[in-house]
Amino acid sequence: MEIQTIARKLLDAELFRQPIAPITESEAQLTADDAYRIQLHQIQQKVSEGAVVKGLKIGLTSKVMQEMLNVHTPDYGFILDSMVFAETDGVDLEKFIQPKVEFEIAFVFKKSLKGPDVTIEDVIDATDYVVPSIEIIDSRIADWRIKFEDTVADNGSSAGAVLGSQKTSLSNIDIANIEMSVYKNDECIDTASSDAVLGNPLNAVVWLANEVSRYDISIQPGMFVLSGALSKALPFTNGDSFKADFGELGEVNISFQPAEVKK
Ligand SMILES: C=C/C=C(\O)C(=O)O
Numbered sequence: 001m002e003i004q005t006i007a008r009k010l011l012d013a014e015l016f017r018q019p020i021a022p023i024t025e026s027e028a029q030l031t032a033d034d035a036y037r038i039q040l041h042q043i044q045q046k047v048s049e050g051a052v053v054k055g056l057k058i059g060l061t062s063k064v065m066q067e068m069l070n071v072h073t074p075d076y077g078f079i080l081d082s083m084v085f086a087e088t089d090g091v092d093l094e095k096f097i098q099p100k101v102e103f104e105i106a107f108v109f110k111k112s113l114k115g116p117d118v119t120i121e122d123v124i125d126a127t128d129y130v131v132p133s134i135e136i137i138d139s140r141i142a143d144w145r146i147k148f149e150d151t152v153a154d155n156g157s158s159a160g161a162v163l164g165s166q167k168t169s170l171s172n173i174d175i176a177n178i179e180m181s182v183y184k185n186d187e188c189i190d191t192a193s194s195d196a197v198l199g200n201p202l203n204a205v206v207w208l209a210n211e212v213s214r215y216d217i218s219i220q221p222g223m224f225v226l227s228g229a230l231s232k233a234l235p236f237t238n239g240d241s242f243k244a245d246f247g248e249l250g251e252v253n254i255s256f257q258p259a260e261v262k263k
Pocket of ligand 1: 057058059060062065069102135137151229
């Protein structure tokens with residue numbers, strides 16, 4: 001099947017909230033390169049319709065997430081303006097198919113980063129500040145039955161991002177040693193450390209900047225990058241709220257509520 005045809009199926013799955021069978025079931029020969037081209041085709045389609053790329057997400061950078069989804073290679077996807085929510089928004093579950101939330105560190109850039117030879121020093125130099133963040137992931141593939149190529153083609157299973165308000169310069173912290181506690185409806189339900197992300201979230205950004213350069217993509221000033229989840233992705237229902245407390249980085253909040261109860 002053609003790249004454009006598979007991209008259209010995924011776009012329709014998202015639009016009509018009707019998940020499709022794993023692409024890898026019918027397209028056993030699909031390569032990682034094919035999958036990234038399917039992803040890019042959808043993003044280019046949305047951009048041609050007016051969407052704006054605000055950032056990128058890195059996925060599958062922690063052991064807990066790799067084990068949870070049985071996919072053991074990091075990947076990435078794009079975050080568009082329509083996917084960015086404010087902490088105060090009250091996100092409606094009905095927008096998604098089978099969503100989960102993840103807690104991550106977001107890097108916001110003041111300089112561009114263009115691979116293929118990006119180093120940790122380049123990332124530190126290009127970073128304006130970091131903020132705590134939440135990613136909403138969702139799968140347009142039925143029951144999350146994803147292989148690596150399925151989630152890549154499906155924009156890294158991304159569906160939304162929330163950035164916290166506290167901005168911290170990398171020079172003021174040890175980004176590889178940030179402790180995080182996750183609260184669901186005010187109860188602490190998980191903890192993790194930032195070194196869960198490839199040993200240091202900076203490694204994840206280096207990886208991303210070099211990977212995207214294969215497609216002539218660079219990280220631009222003003223864009224943000226989500227590091228990948230520190231801890232396990234969590235399901236939720238309308239009425240749930242989450243807080244992730246990242247200690248000296250501050251906290252980030254999200255609540256889910258149906259559109260009709262929004263103020
Ligand atoms: C399938 C998505 C995984 C992530 O977003 C992650 O590990 O952060």
